Amino acid sequence: MPPVRNGIPNRGEEDEVCPVCKSSRYLNPSMRFLINPECYHKMCESCVDRIFSSGPANCPVAGCNKTLRKNRFRTQTFEDINVEREVDIRRRVMQILNRREEEFASKRAYDDFLEQREEIIMNLVTGIDVAKTEKDLQTYASENVASIRSNQALEREEASSFQEQQTFEKEQARLRRQAARQEYEDERREMLAGQEDVLRRLAAGKRDDAAAIAREGQKVLLKKSSARRSEEDRIRQKQAALRSSDAKKSGKAVTASQATGDTGLVKGLKKIKTPEPEKPYSPFAGFTTKRDYYTLRDFYPSSYLEPIRNDTRMQAGGFDLGEYYSRTLLEAFAGLGCFIGDEVSKRDPTSTLGISKPATEGAAMAAVSTSIANEETA
Template identity: 30%
Template sequence: MEALADGDEQCPACLTRKSASPNLRFKINNKCYHRICESCIDRVYASGGQHTCPYPHCKNTFWKNAWRTQTFEDLNVEKEINIRRDIYSTLNKDEDDFINKRAYDDFLELREMFVMNLLLGTEAQATRRKLNEYKEANGLVRHKDDGSAASKSKTKRTSTTTVDHNYPDQSGLIEGLKKIVVPDVLPPYDPLEGMPIHKDYFTITDDGMDMDTGYEQYKKDDMLTVEGYDFREALEESLTRAFAGLGVFVQVEKSNTLADHATKVAAAATAVGLDDPF
């Protein structure tokens, strides 16, 4: 870039200077960090799709949404913060994840080395490759379903990776991690918390169902079999509603005298430990 007056900025693509057009605003991307003015970005992406960075001879290709407004005055600060955000979100272990403090310190040192490598461009390729291997091995890669062969083969590799819980980091990049403790499989949820479903009030026997007890006409009744109930279920449901919670017992109901009735109800209630309902 040619020498500019203090505080002046120039778009490297259209050579517009900030001193000449004060409304000039710049956009940057997270790859080559070239600062290009907004109108150049709009012009390049007018037809949509991906385009190479408008900076002379820069070969990086981007979608338009890769270009964003610069947050920090200093481009180096901007760049470092982005690199840190990216690496920290990948290598996101806490001290609790490690067997001891020493292992955690080693991890922090490794992470800092990665940040510096990417920031200064030393071994940047090897560093990116290691990060990608780590992401792949630990299932952190989100595969866009673009249908390309490359993405398909990647998806396949990730999905066939079997997780060995003895090695918390499958890629071997981070050492000294605690083993992952897989919790025991919980029994299925029981909303009744162990309360027996068994019904004390009545029993429907298969004999009873088969005998000519007058049920036959109800078996064809749509009112009883609607909504997927089978007849036995409908019968059970209506018997439960009729008898549950009322302290009504069929034998008692059948007795002839009222006096007998009263004593039997009391006896039955005591027998099952209920308060006298009457």
């Protein structure tokens, strides 16, 4: 079992000695080690400044020929370097494969996507088909730039919203504690004031009135406390209704990001339906407004309209005789383009003006039989 130093197990001198300059943390306690995500080889900060300050260079560790840059070096977060590497790979893959559940056609398709993403992560971590996996990731990233950026923006909005919600809840909790303290102080103050009032009335009253004064003081305190509790219940109900309405609005506000259908890497996405182009706006629902049967004039002689034409009170209200002329003539000539015979024949080819053929034959037979009966009677 490795020795323990300050509650942290010491993994030996390999973690305490720089592989480049062989400096030891034992001799230099302020030494700070850095790692680069390209190869995850640890080296001290002074070696990083000395080797990579002039520009990119090969890793100085024996057997590693990867080109490193100074701006990529950072402090190690986890003690185990394998965990550090897996976390970086997982973060990078999840930034690319950041599809959301609402983008998939079914829950099963989303679960298959999650399984596929974990398989890609494990291939990169364990070194299985690394070249092919990296190529697939790069191809997917280049083909789905818009959806990746959209989902990243949604994640940032959700994180910001969550942070704001946490801050709001903390503030509400602080206000509730403050209101509870204030309520306790008010109740205590009212109780003391009620007791003082009862004592003052007892001191100024008679001995026989003591029980009545005590009962009256108790009733006043109970009435105040019940009114305060009813007001608190009303405020709580109002706050609960506001929270539920906010939750419904936030749930409806979540929208799916831009999906482009199945890609070469991700399957089961919803198909995008291209909306039909909007038709030009028609205020009469597609009906023609051409005036083929009349010509609109600016003036029509009328004994009824002449007083209105010269009445400033009517004109001040926005009345326009031109609009009246146009509407009246349109209503008068609206039925000239409607031919009932053609419409009835389209609905029922065997009918003529709404009278079906069997009904016509029956009426003719009834008329003939009636005429015969009349002749026999005569």
